[in-house]
Amino acid sequence: MRWFFVLIFMLGNEFVHLHPDENLSLIQVIKKYNYPVEEHVIETADGYLLKAQRIPHGLRNSKPKEVALLAHGMGGSAENWILLGPPDSLAYLMADRGYDVWLFNSRGTLHSRKHKTLDPNRNRKQFWNFSWHEIAVYDLVDTVNYILNVTKKEALFYVGHSQGTTISFVMQSEIPEMNDKIKATALLAPSAFLQYTPSAIVTLGARLKGLGETVLPFIIQYTPSSMSTKQVWHYGQVVETGEFKKYDYGKKTNLKRYNSTKPPFYDFSKVKAPMGIFYGDSDPFATPRMAEEFVKVVPNLVLNYQVPIRGFNHLDFLLAHNIKELVYDKICELFSNYTS
Template identity: 30%
Template sequence: MFSKGIFVVTLFILYKITLNNANKEIQKYIDRKFKLHQGYPLDSLLNFTELTAKYGYPSEEHTVVTEDGYILTIFRIIRGKKCQGPIRSPPVLLMHGLLMSSDAWLDSGPESGLAYLLSDACYDLWAGNTRGNYYGKRHRTLNPETDIDFWQFTVNEIGSFDMPAVIDYILNYTSSENINYIGYSQGASTYFIMCSERKGYCDKVQVLIGLGPDSRNTYTKSIFSRLVAKAYQDLYPTLTEVGFYEALPLGGIVQQTIAFFCRDFVIADTFCRALLSMFDSPHPGSAETQTIRVLVGHFPAGTSVKNMVWYSQSLNVDDFQHFDYGTRANMELYGSLKPPAFNLSATTTPTVVISGKNDFLVVPADQEWLTSHLPNVLEHYIVEDSLWNHLDIAYSKLTGKDILPKILEYLSKYSYETDVGF
């Protein structure tokens, strides 16, 4: 009788879970249909695997668990639609920037999106995600909706835990001895942090290609970005007190509002284009209007308020350093009044830096400072287009012309063909 009761309860629980998941899928279907009726572009409503499938690029979804319990979703494009030869090894990992997700590599479409272009060049392409964004809001024990501890992270934890976990997963899954790494902005700074904090991980990467790589942000020109970051720093105690730990999530009021207005072609081509220029710098004709309509469906993708505060701090110091908790807490945690700097000399990986002259977020002066502190820079390539800015890396229609050749040049030097099929 007791066993029968347990069996019935188990069936009921499984039924409720199935029903709940089914209800979520039904709600997702209804929401999508409603938004399509309102004029949202379909691509802005699709996730990574849906987008790649739509354009004929089969992809896989993989789950990575970090040492401290964060559950990350990463993706792999099995074979590019235009890839006619053998797949090249080792695997290539693409890491997104602040407030972005892996979707950023697809938003400009198959002709310009870097994930598409690299898989078309027959690379085993992986697109990572970090804790706190749309694809990284799960944990073994913590609930992001109710547990403040989930959101107690900055780039330090992303570099110390997320990057090693993703790299180890790819190596184990593919049985490869190493990978090649392409880091965009924060995706590069967290690599530097990994090398500084986790001994031996640089040895698992053959070449690092930094696209507008972020480190110190002393000379950032973007006034709007400075104001947003400062607002988070000034409001940090209040936000924490009232229970706001997540910054600019996908599905939040900021993202939903921008996506609503920018769904309109004319508004996207005027107001929304101007808004992007306020964050970075103007580059007329670089991003297609359709790309703007799509990217606002995936951006901002979220991070922690604490991470935004770290970025605000980085605007006011002349170094690339840990989170500043104040002199008393710094003494307790670091043993010094000021937070220690990350050890950039630990990034011994052969490194290529690609940057733009018109980048208002990671400006040329800070790029030069970074390259002077890295011990193994193969080349610092400055894009010839004098208007090339930070957001162009993910969203420009000129990607194939302005940065892809340089990326492929170095990937080719550190890759080889394999007969293994996918």
Template identity: 30%
Template sequence: MDRGTVSVAAVALVALIQVIEWHYVLCLVGAVAGPVQNTRYRPNGSLCDIFVQPQGYACDELRAQTSDGFILGVQRMYSGTLNGTAGIPKKPVFLYHGLLSGGESWLLNDRANCLPFLLADAGYDVWIGNTRTTDFSHGHVFATRTDKQFWDWSTDDLVAHDLPTMLNLVHSSTNQTAHYIGFSQGTQVAVAGLIEGHLQSMMDRVVLLAPVARVDSLSSALGVAASLSLVDEIMLLAGIWEFNADLASGQKLLDMICGHAEAHCDGDFISAFTGPNCCLNDSRRDYYEQFETQSTATKNLAHFAQQYRTNSFSKYDYGFWGNLVRYRSFSPPEYDLRKFPQVPLLLIHGGNDGLADKEDVELFVQSLTFSPQVLYFPDYGHLDFAVSYRANSDVYHKILDFLSPSTA
């Protein structure tokens, strides 16, 4: 058999495998499709009303509209005055949340372990961002939550629209660059935005908590099972544009994922998704679950799954022809970590984090052209950085040291 015949045979084999895979996917669509019953709790009141003002802090509710029509909620909070010591205003600090949550995720812990309150007590001008479609943003100029367009977005859109829009609001309101603190997906968006050149002029010091850039070594049992089962593709084929575990469709999909050998759903659900967390306050779990998890776009989840399956930090894959139209290449371009600018950078990660895996964080650090500060907590899981009862003593005072005027 000559080389040309072998090549044709190889292409045919690949095509056959793809047909089999898609047949498998299409057979599962029927198990997921069906009416979406929204049983989600939605908070009655603004983020300022519910979380900030009852603690005695001033808080302003602001809105920022993206160029693609989403109206983002941004909260500005501070302790009494915007001036720090000796009448000199301290810098603004912008906080950006992770996947399946909104800006409230920074405020769910007890007051002594809530980073925004600690920053405000230190005199900082604290800004909290909320991604499109989360509970404390304000929808779209014309699309509604039942429209496909409302959910037609991925991390790329947060990079191109949401984060620059919110940081522009901070800059135009204060005439200052902001310190940036991101958690989980809020780190990946910042990393991609800095690589793309969208954000450097609006950021000063950067803190990445549970940093997610590459997800090659994802160890989250549910995350791995969902990616290997092509659940993201099943959802999109079934016309399920919104994902939330509290929706009927989300519950069906979780049941499907839990049927995978890698899912390990028989244990604690949170640990199966994030990895084991050392220091969550179980007595507050009912309170957390009033507000979490929140909805995200199925396309956003698909983007993460694509990155895991391809071992890449790439833009969204629209398929052969879709990529050609959008990117003028057959495959999506990568966010090149070697182009990450040399900014003052603090990375904080944990040894039990199933989403920001230790090996992936080390790969991220090795890809940089400079040496950032790195803090490592061997017993910390993913959520410990947001709601640990040890967060202040372990993590947050180190962030305050990194941001302090003596080191800025």
């Protein structure tokens, strides 16, 4: 992600005005706007300690009927879902519409840099030895199960952005019984068929350049959150081979891990929870061409939605000033079809 820091350096001189929430923690920001908030620690099956923040209800309702989990993209964290502030950020919006909202934080990120026995600095090789595969089959699985245990629900709604969509695909294909624990998914900038990805650096830089100066320092405070290089390499393998499959360790190690010299594919036919995909015309990581592939392979695609505005990009799913009307209302409308 070196390119990200190059962009920040280029834009740094333009950060003149401060965002009012700059230097506040996530919990402090949510409390500032009078929303209830809790923080939970979730231990994964392989020993990582993840924090999940919960907004149990909105400002005018105290008995939510449904549970929703929001999952960030690579380099992101729970803060991604509150950047615009209330009432338009998705975490606040869904809480106000009757959802018990939980914010996911994958291993290694801002809120999830602890392990039962490993230190991220002293035991770097072991601690950071994961890609988004492990985030899916450990972090996401254990987070979903934890939330359902706490809330006494049988299933929840899921919103993922970028890598948050990737881990949804992996979880449901690798552990098919998890499909029954997901009422429906809304996948923003779904990332799997990355062989169709054009160059992203210039495009993303242009989007950052166009953001208002007051919100940028607040974004930079939390983005990018830390990640493993293996996450990036795994995506790189997908781009290079055009194949959405498990991490390629080389023939010798693959044979030991997978009983095959080549890594196995993720099976989209097992991804059966009702799914809506959302994408823009100018998103290098989730193009309309990629959306065509999802239509071919996903068995329960119930919404195929291209945002109806020219120039809509990857970051717009979190930062566009009109994102509520363009996307978030559509998410709530989709989920309403599957509420109790």
